[in-house]
Amino acid sequence: MMRLLRVLGVAVAVAIGTWFGGWWAVPLCGAVYAVLRQQQPGAVSEAAFGAMLAWSSLLVWQVSHPAFARLSAAVSGVFPVPVPVLMLLSVCIAGVLAASAARLTHRE
Amino acid sequence: MAQSRFGTLSALLVLGVVGYICLRPTGPLPPLGPLIDPANGLFATVQSAELPAMADGTIPGLRAPVSVTYDDRGVPHIFAANTADAYRALGYVVARDRLFQIEMQTRAGAGTLTELVGARALPLDQTTRALGMPRAAKQRVATIDTSTETWRMASSYAAGVNAWMRSLSRRALPLEYKLLGRAPQEYGVVDMMHLLNRMGYTLSTSDNELQNLQASAAVGRTAADALFPVHAPIVEPIQPNGQQVARVAQTMIPAPGTPDSLAVALREALGPHDLRVALGLPERGPDAVGSNNWAVSPSRSASGHALLAGDPHLELTLPSIWYEAHLVVPDTLDVYGVTIPGLPGIVIGFNRDVAWTFTNVGADVMDFYLETVDDPVNPSRYQLDGAWQPLERRVERFLEPDGALIREDTLRYTHRGPLRRINDRWISHRWTVLEGAARETEVFHRAARSTSARELLDQMAANYRVPAQNMLAADRGGEIAIRSTGRYPIRPDSGRGDVLRLGNTRRSDWLGDWAMADYPQAFSPAQGFLASANQEPIDPLVQSRYLGADWERPWRAIRINELLRGNAQVTADDMRMYQTDPRSARADAFVPVFTQVARNAPPKPSIVRAGQVLASWDRRYTTDNTVAVLFEAVMTNLSRMLYDELQPDQDGATGPRPTDMMTAMLLKEPTNAWWDLRSTSAVETRDEIIADALELSFDELTARLGQPDSSSWRWSAHRTATINHLLRMPSLSRTGIPVQGGNGTLSPSTGAGTHGASWRMVVELGPNVEARAIYPGGQSGHPASVRYDDRLAAWSAGRLDALRVPRTANELPGNQRRAQLTLTPPSR
Numbered sequence: 040m041m042r043l044l045r046v047l048g049v050a051v052a053v054a055i056g057t058w059f060g061g062w063w064a065v066p067l068c069g070a071v072y073a074v075l076r077q078q079q080p081g082a083v084s085e086a087a088f089g090a091m092l093a094w095s096s097l098l099v100w101q102v103s104h105p106a107f108a109r110l111s112a113a114v115s116g117v118f119p120v121p122v123p124v125l126m127l128l129s130v131c132i133a134g135v136l137a138a139s140a141a142r143l144t145h146r147e
Numbered sequence: 148m149a150q151s152r153f154g155t156l157s158a159l160l161v162l163g164v165v166g167y168i169c170l171r172p173t174g175p176l177p178p179l180g181p182l183i184d185p186a187n188g189l190f191a192t193v194q195s196a197e198l199p200a201m202a203d204g205t206i207p208g209l210r211a212p213v214s215v216t217y218d219d220r221g222v223p224h225i226f227a228a229n230t231a232d233a234y235r236a237l238g239y240v241v242a243r244d245r246l247f248q249i250e251m252q253t254r255a256g257a258g259t260l261t262e263l264v265g266a267r268a269l270p271l272d273q274t275t276r277a278l279g280m281p282r283a284a285k286q287r288v289a290t291i292d293t294s295t296e297t298w299r300m301a302s303s304y305a306a307g308v309n310a311w312m313r314s315l316s317r318r319a320l321p322l323e324y325k326l327l328g329r330a331p332q333e334y335g336v337v338d339m340m341h342l343l344n345r346m347g348y349t350l351s352t353s354d355n356e357l358q359n360l361q362a363s364a365a366v367g368r369t370a371a372d373a374l375f376p377v378h379a380p381i382v383e384p385i386q387p388n389g390q391q392v393a394r395v396a397q398t399m400i401p402a403p404g405t406p407d408s409l410a411v412a413l414r415e416a417l418g419p420h421d422l423r424v425a426l427g428l429p430e431r432g433p434d435a436v437g438s439n440n441w442a443v444s445p446s447r448s449a450s451g452h453a454l455l456a457g458d459p460h461l462e463l464t465l466p467s468i469w470y471e472a473h474l475v476v477p478d479t480l481d482v483y484g485v486t487i488p489g490l491p492g493i494v495i496g497f498n499r500d501v502a503w504t505f506t507n508v509g510a511d512v513m514d515f516y517l518e519t520v521d522d523p524v525n526p527s528r529y530q531l532d533g534a535w536q537p538l539e540r541r542v543e544r545f546l547e548p549d550g551a552l553i554r555e556d557t558l559r560y561t562h563r564g565p566l567r568r569i570n571d572r573w574i575s576h577r578w579t580v581l582e583g584a585a586r587e588t589e590v591f592h593r594a595a596r597s598t599s600a601r602e603l604l605d606q607m608a609a610n611y612r613v614p615a616q617n618m619l620a621a622d623r624g625g626e627i628a629i630r631s632t633g634r635y636p637i638r639p640d641s642g643r644g645d646v647l648r649l650g651n652t653r654r655s656d657w658l659g660d661w662a663m664a665d666y667p668q669a670f671s672p673a674q675g676f677l678a679s680a681n682q683e684p685i686d687p688l689v690q691s692r693y694l695g696a697d698w699e700r701p702w703r704a705i706r707i708n709e710l711l712r713g714n715a716q717v718t719a720d721d722m723r724m725y726q727t728d729p730r731s732a733r734a735d736a737f738v739p740v741f742t743q744v745a746r747n748a749p750p751k752p753s754i755v756r757a758g759q760v761l762a763s764w765d766r767r768y769t770t771d772n773t774v775a776v777l778f779e780a781v782m783t784n785l786s787r788m789l790y791d792e793l794q795p796d797q798d799g800a801t802g803p804r805p806t807d808m809m810t811a812m813l814l815k816e817p818t819n820a821w822w823d824l825r826s827t828s829a830v831e832t833r834d835e836i837i838a839d840a841l842e843l844s845f846d847e848l849t850a851r852l853g854q855p856d857s858s859s860w861r862w863s864a865h866r867t868a869t870i871n872h873l874l875r876m877p878s879l880s881r882t883g884i885p886v887q888g889g890n891g892t893l894s895p896s897t898g899a900g901t902h903g904a905s906w907r908m909v910v911e912l913g914p915n916v917e918a919r920a921i922y923p924g925g926q927s928g929h930p931a932s933v934r935y936d937d938r939l940a941a942w943s944a945g946r947l948d949a950l951r952v953p954r955t956a957n958e959l960p961g962n963q964r965r966a967q968l969t970l971t972p973p974s975r
C-alpha cells in the first residue's frame with residue numbers, strides 16, 4: 040500500500056513537473072526521488088512506474104477530448120508508427136528516463 | 148560493486164541515448180522530448196482544436212476594447228471603435244486561426260523557408276532570392292513614411308499578430324510548429340511586403356519571350372509569332388466590343404519555316420532547358436490560375452438589383468489561402484470578405500454599398516535581357532552603352548533552423564534587376580513586382596470604404612500596381628464596372644515585351660507606364676453585363692498596344708458570355724450555378740469537327756466508334772459523364788502530332804506548345820503544312836491527323852479502361868481535386884475530391900487537380916446586401932478542428948453558404964453565434 044502511494048506521489052510530481060516544465064521534469068523527478076529514497080529498495084522502479092502513470096494519465100486526458108480522433112487521423116501519416124504505438128512509446132520513454140535517472144542517483 | 152558500477156554505467160548510457168533523442172533532432176524528426184510530452188507536445192494540441200466559447204485577449208496599443216463575435220461558420224465579426232483597433236484585432240484573430248500559415252507564406256516570399264523546414268527548401272529559397280523578391284521587400288519598407296495610414300494599418304495588424312503569438316503557451320502552439328520542432332517568429336511590416344511579392348510571383352510571371360525564342364529556333368520567327376500571337380485570334384474581350392458572339396480573327400498560319408539563326412544560337416547558348424523551370428518561375432498548366440468574375444446590371448437581373456460573382460482560381464491548399472472576416476467601425480468601416488492571412492485588409496468582398504472581386508490580367512510585366520559581362524564565370528561588370536558598369540553584388544546566406552549556414556550565393560544586379568546565369572549566358576530581368584509600392588497594403592482599406600463601383604476602381608487605379616488585376620465592382624446604385632488595373636510598362640521600338648532584348652544598351656529600357664485612361668475598362672455597358680476570365684482584356688481592333696501575350700484561352704470567356712447573353716432575368720442562384728457550369732466551349736469548337744472527320748474517315752472500327760461516342764456527348768464535364776476522358780485523350784494526341792515540328796531533337800528536352808486556341812484556328816485550314824507529320828514521307832492533312840488521333844486515343848483508352856460507358860470511363864474516376872497541406876503532409880491534405888468541370892470549363896480542373904476555385908462569391912446589392920460564398924477548406928488552420936475542412940463538401944458540390952452580415956454584435960441571432968472574444972489593452 041505504501042509503495043502504491045509512493046508511486047502515486049511520484050506520478051503527481053512528474054505530472055506537475057511536465058505540465059509546467061516539460062519532458063525533462065521526468066528524469067529530474069526520477070533523480071530527485073531516488074535521492075530522497077537513498078538506501079531504500081525499489082526506488083528506481085517506483086520512479087519508473089510513477090513517471091509512466093503520470094504520462095499515461097496525461098495522455099488519457101488528451102485522448103478523452105472530442106477532437107482527438109481528428110488529431111490522431113491528422114498525425115497518423117506523419118510518423119512511421121500508428122498513433123497508439125507512438126503513445127505507448129511515449130509512456131515507455133517516460134519510464135526509461137525516470138528509471139535511468141533514478142538509477143544514477145540512487146545508492147542501495 | 149562491479150555489478151553496481153555496470154548498472155550505473157548502463158543507466159548513464161540509456162539516459163544519454165534517450166536524452167539525446169529527446170533533445171536533438173533525429174533524421175526527419177524533431178527533438179522527441181517536446182514532441183511526445185503529453186502535457187505540452189503533439190497530443191496536447193488537441194486542447195486548442197476549437198475556439199473556446201468565451202475568451203479574452205490583450206493587444207498592446209489598443210485604444211478601446213474590441214468585441215469579436217464568431218458566427219456559426221467560424222467567421223469573426225470584429226466590432227471596433229476605430230480603424231487601427233479593427234486592424235489590430237484582425238491580425239489577432241487571423242493569427243489565432245492561421246499562425247503557421249502566416250509564417251510559412253511569409254517565409255516563402257522572404258526566401259527563408261530553410262530556417263523553418265531545413266535544407267530541403269533550399270532550391271525554393273534560392274529561386275525566391277535570385278528573383279530579387281526579398282531585397283525588393285526590404286527596399287519597399289524603407290520607403291514607407293511612418294506617419295502615413297499605410298504604416299499605421301500595417302503596424303497595427305502586425306501588433307495583433309504578435310500579441311496572439313506572445314500569448315501562446317507551448318502547449319497551444321500550432322501542430323506544425325511542434326512537428327517541425329520550431330517556434331513562431333515575430334511578424335513585421337516587411338513580412339507583408341514578402342507576402343505581396345509572393346502574390347506577384349504567382350500571378351505576374353511570364354516566359355513569353357523564352358517560348359517565342361524556342362519556337363523561333365525551331366520553325367522561324369514568322370511561324371513562331373503566328374503560333375504564339377500577341378493578340379488572341381478568338382476575341383471575346385473583357386471591355387465589350389459590341390459583338391454578340393466571339394470574333395474570330397482568321398489569318399493564315401504560316402508553315403513551319405527555316406529556324407531563325409539568332410534564336411538557334413541563343414537557344415544553344417542557353418541550353419536545352421525548360422527555361423521557365425531554369426528561371427524558377429511557377430509552372431503553368433492550362434487554367435492554372437483560371438479565375439472568373441462577372442456582374443449583371445439591374446436591367447438584366449430578376450430582382451432589379453446589381454449582381455456580382457467572382458471565383459479566383461489559385462493553387463488550393465489547406466488551410467486555404469483565404470480567411471473570411473467582417474470588420475465594423477461605426478460610421479467608418481463595414482466590410483466583409485476574404486483576407487490573405489498576413490495582409491491587413493479585405494482583398495475581395497463587399498460593404499453595404501459596393502462589392503468587388505478580381506481576376507488576374509496576365510499582363511507581361513517581366514522582361515528579360517541578354518547581358519554582356521566582363522567575366523563569364525564571376526562577373527563584376529556589365530556593358531551598357533559602350534561602357535562597363537559595376538554590378539551590385541549581394542551575398543545571400545541560407546540558414547538551417549538552428550542558425551547553421553547551409554549555403555551562400557552571390558547575386559548580382561544590373562540597373563534593371565537581378566542577373567542570372569543560364570548555361571553560358573547571363574540574363575537579367577526587370578519585373579514590376581520588384582518595383583511595387585508599399586501603398587498596396589492600404590489599397591484594400593480604401594476599397595472597403597468606397598461607396599460606389601467607380602470610386603472603388605479609381606481608388607484602386609491610383610494606388611494599386613502589382614499583380615495587375617481585372618477589378619470588377621458593382622454597387623447599390625446599379626452601376627457595374629471593370630478595369631484592368633496595374634502597372635503596365637511601355638517598351639521601346641516595337642513595344643513588345645515578349646522578345647529577349649539586348650541588355651548592353653539603355654535603348655532597351657522601359658520608357659514609362661500606361662496612363663489609367665488607356666487601361667481596358669468598361670462602366671455599365673449597354674449589354675447589361677460584364678465578364679472576365681483572364682482573356683485578352685481589350686479587342687485589338689479597339690486598341691492594339693502590347694499589354695501581354697500570355698492570354699488565357701477564350702473558352703471560359705465564351706461560355707460565360709453565352710450564358711449571360713442568354714438570360715435577361717439573372718438570379719443570384721443562376722450566378723452560383725454558372726460558377727460550376729460544366730458545359731465546354733472548347734468541346735463545342737472541336738467535337739463537331741472530330742465527329743465529321745470520323746464519319747468521313749476510312750471505316751476503321753475504332754474511328755467510327757470514337758466518332759459515335761463523341762457525337763453522343765452533351766459536352767458537359769459532369770462527374771458521371773463517360774466521354775470527356777476520350778475527348779481529352781484525343782486533344783492530347785492531336786496536339787502532340789500537330790506540333791511535332793516544335794519538339795526539340797534532344798532527348799528529354801521540352802518544346803514550346805501552342806494552346807488549343809491555335810489548334811482551333813488550324814482546324815479551319817485543313818491543308819496547312821502544320822498538319823503534316825515530319826516523321827513520315829507522305830503529306831498528311833487535317834482529317835488524317837484527326838482520324839489518327841481518334842483511333843490512337845480510342846485504342847489506348849479501351850486497352851486501359853475497357854469499353855466506353857464502363858465506370859472506369861466516368862469523369863470522376865479521372866478528375867478530382869487535390870488540396871495539399873502547406874507542408875505537403877498527406878494526412879493533413881485532402882485528395883480525391885469530386886469536381887464538376889474540366890479543361891476550359893468555367894470551373895476548370897486540369898493536371899494534378901491542385902488548382903481550382905479558391906473562393907466563390909455571389910453578392911446581390913439590394914437595399915440590404917445579400918451574399919453567399921464558399922472556399923475549399925475551413926476557417927481553422929488546426930487539423931484537429933472541425934473547421935479545418937468543414938466547407939469542402941459544399942464546395943465540391945457547388946453550393947454556397949449564406950453569409951451573416953450583422954451591423955452590430957447584437958444583430959447576430961443567438962443560434963448563429965458560436966464564440967465570443969473580447970480584446971482589451973494590457974492593464975497598466
